[in-house]
Amino acid sequence: NSHAVLTGALPVEDLGVRALNAKTLEIVLENPFPYFLEILAHPVFYPVHTSLREYYKDKRNKRVFPMISNGPFAIQCYEPQRYLLINKTL
Numbered sequence: 001n002s003h004a005v006l007t008g009a010l011p012v013e014d015l016g017v018r019a020l021n022a023k024t025l026e027i028v029l030e031n032p033f034p035y036f037l038e039i040l041a042h043p044v045f046y047p048v049h050t051s052l053r054e055y056y057k058d059k060r061n062k063r064v065f066p067m068i069s070n071g072p073f074a075i076q077c078y079e080p081q082r083y084l085l086i087n088k089t090l
Helices: 002-006 036-040 050-057
Strands: 017-021 024-027 073-079 083-088
Touching: none
Parallel strands: none
Antiparallel strands: 017 024, 073 083
């Protein structure tokens, strides 16, 4: 359903992802995906603190490439296909 949701053919409620409770996320797949759990173990899928999401909802805090993560590095400058400059945050 993700393609249909992204193109606007279906509402986001039909995506197949929902929070069952504060600690349980249910994801319904359209097709078998053998390495799905391994992909979810990647840091890009780690939880992000609510305060960061709220911060970027404010249009004054928007950037061209807003990257929200909970890792030990932050993107300082990024130019696709050329370079990525990061700062240690811890």
